[in-house]
Amino acid sequence: MTSTRPPSMADVAARAGVSHQTVSRVLNAHAYVRPETRERVQAAIEELGYRPNRAARALATARTKTVGVLVTNATFFGPASTAFAIEAAARAEGYFVSIGSLPAYDPQTVRAALDQLIDQGVEGILVVVPQREVMDLVELVAPTTPVVAVAARADIPADSRIRYVEVDQALGGALATRHLLDQGHRRVVHVAGPAGWYDADERAGAYTRTMGEAGLESRLVPAGGWAAADGYEVGRALAAEVASGGPTAVFAANDTLAMGLLRAFWEAGLRVPDDVSLVGFDDIDGSEFLVPALTTVRQPFDEIGRAATHALLWPDAAQVAVVIPPVLVVRDSTAAPAPR
Template sequence: MSDVAARAGVSHQTVSRVLNAHPSVRPATRERVLAAIEELGYRPNRAARALVTARSTTVGILTVGNAHFGPASTVLAVEAAARAEGYFVSVSSLAAYDAAAAAVALDQLVDQGVDGVVVVAPLEDVAHVVDDVAPTLPVVVVAARPGVPTTSPARYVCVDQRRGAQMATEHLLDLAHTAVVHVAGPGGWFDAVERAGGYREAMEARGLEPVVVEAGDWSARRGYEVGERLAAEVREAGGPTAVVAGNDYLATGLLRAFWEHGVRVPRDVSVVGFDDIEGSAYLVPALTTVRQPFAALGQAAMRTLLQERSGQQPGRPGPPSHPHQRPERGHDDGPRVAAVIEPELVVRGSTAVPR
C-alpha cells in the first residue's frame, strides 16, 4: 500500500479510502490511485485486514459430500448471496453422514476463522451437533427441522417441504385420484420426513389411507427398483393410480420402470416429483414437480447470518426477487426459525385424471 501511495503521490490513508470506496476522495485522485494499483499489481492482504478488523469476510459452508440436487443447489445459492455481500466462502463437505464427521467438519471451519457458518446438511445427526456448538460465531442451518429447540444456538431457514408435499398430493387428489402412494426419501433427512408428513396430512384430510414406500435413498436407481414393484400393483384392481415421489431422481427411476413394464404415464398412473431438477421438463412425459426457490433460500440464509453477526433479530421478510417467486413468510415453529419460503407446484404432462 505504501508503494501505491508513493507511485500515486498520495498518502497511505488516501489509498485506504480508495480501496474502501470512501466518498471523500476526489475523482481525479481516485483515478490516479487506481492506475497505480493496476501498474503495481497490488492486491490487499486479506489476512492482515482480518487482524485489524477482526473480520475474515469469509463464510463457512458445511454440506453433504455428494451431488444431491437440493443441497448442491442451496450451496450455490448461498455462495452467490455471500459474494453479493462481499464475502468469500469456504466449503467443508461431510465424508460420512454422522455426528462425528459433522463435528470434525464444523471444527475445521471454526478454526479457519470464518465469520459465520451456513449448514446445508438437512440431517438429524448434523442438527444435534449444531445444538451443542458453543455460540462463538453465528450459525444458520438450511433445513426444514420441525420443533427447533429454543436452546439451539443456530437460526434456521428453509423451503416449506411439508407444504410442498401437500401441494403435490392435493394436486393429484383434485384430479380425482384416491389411491396415491408416496415413495419416501431416506430416514434421518429432514426433507424426507417433512415431505412424508405433508403427504400423510393431505391424504388424511380427505379421509384417505396414506401408503408410504421407503426408498432408502434419493437415487434414480432406488426409484427404478421401487417402480418395478409398483408396476405390478398398478395393473391390479384397486392398485395405486398416482405416486408422489420424494424427489425428481426417484421420480425419474419410476418413469423408467413403468415404461419398461408397459405402464403408461399418466394414462395408467400419474407421477409427481420434488425439486424441479434441470431436465425434468424434458422427460417423457414432462414431470410435474415441486419447485424450490433456491436463490431466495440462499439470500435468506445470508441475510440471517449477517443479522446474527450484527446482533440484530431477523426482520420482516422482503418482497420476492423476481415475479414468479413466492415471498418467504414467517414461521410459528419458534424464535429460532428465521424464514420459511413457499415452494411452487409446476404442473406438466406426468399427471392427469385417473383412467
C-alpha cells in the first residue's frame, strides 16, 4: 500500500545518501556543506516534495493545531463571512487559523500562497476563493496536505484530492426566481454577478432554468462585479425600461448589487415594489433595514464554517462534497405586479 504520509527529513537523507544532520545543515544554510552535497540534498528535497515543518520540529507531538485559510484579498461579503465563520469554528475545536490572501489569480501566486501556508506547518488548508480559474489551479497543484474548498462546484474532477463544501447556489437561485413567479411576475430580469465565479454561474443558471420551466423568456444582465456601484450602473439602464413597460421584477445576484439597483430606481422615481419587485442574495447585515426591507436568499455562513472545518479535521471518506441549503427570506421589496 502506498504511504500517504508526507516525506520526512529521514526520507531526504536516504534519497541523497547523506546523514540526517547533513540534511539539517542544508535546510539551515550551514556554511560547512560541500557544494556537490548541498546540490544532491536539494535535488532530493525537490524530488520528494519535502517541506520543513518548523512547528513540528518545535513540538514533540508534531502537531501545530493550526489550519490555513486561503482567501481572496478583496472584501467580498460571501468569502469574508465564510472565512470569519471558519475561524470561529476552528477556534471552538482548539485550532488556530493562519490566513493567506490572493492578490492575483495566476499559477505562480496560487502556488506561492499554498506553499506559504504549508511552510507554516498547517495541518490542512481551507480554500475560500470560489472562482473557477483559482480552483482549477488548486486542483492542479493540490499538496499532500489535506485541502477543503468552499465552492459550489458542479464539475468536481473524478480524481480530485480536494473535498468541497458548498451552499446550494442553484437552489437559492431557483427559490428567488420562483418567488417572483409565484407573485405573478412574468418579465423577470436577472442582474448577474461576474463570470467565472461558481456562485454567480450557479445562480444565473438556476434563474434561466426556472424561467424556461415556466415557459418564460429569461434575460441575463451582466453587472461585471459584485459591488453596489455595479448594481447602480445597471439599474440606471433598467429603470428606463421599467418606466416604459419593461421588466416588473429583478433578481440581483447579491444584496450589494440590489442596494445599487434600489438607489438607481429611487433616483428614477420608481417605487419598489409598487413599480418593480427586487430580490437579492446573501442576506447581508442590514438588508432588513433598507427601504424597503430587502427580500433575499440567506446563506448560513456559520453552518458553512462548521461544515468546512469538520470536513478538514474529520474527513469522511465516503463524502466528496457537503451541500447546505439556503433559505428564502421574504420582506417588503417584493409584491404582485401592478396592472399596466
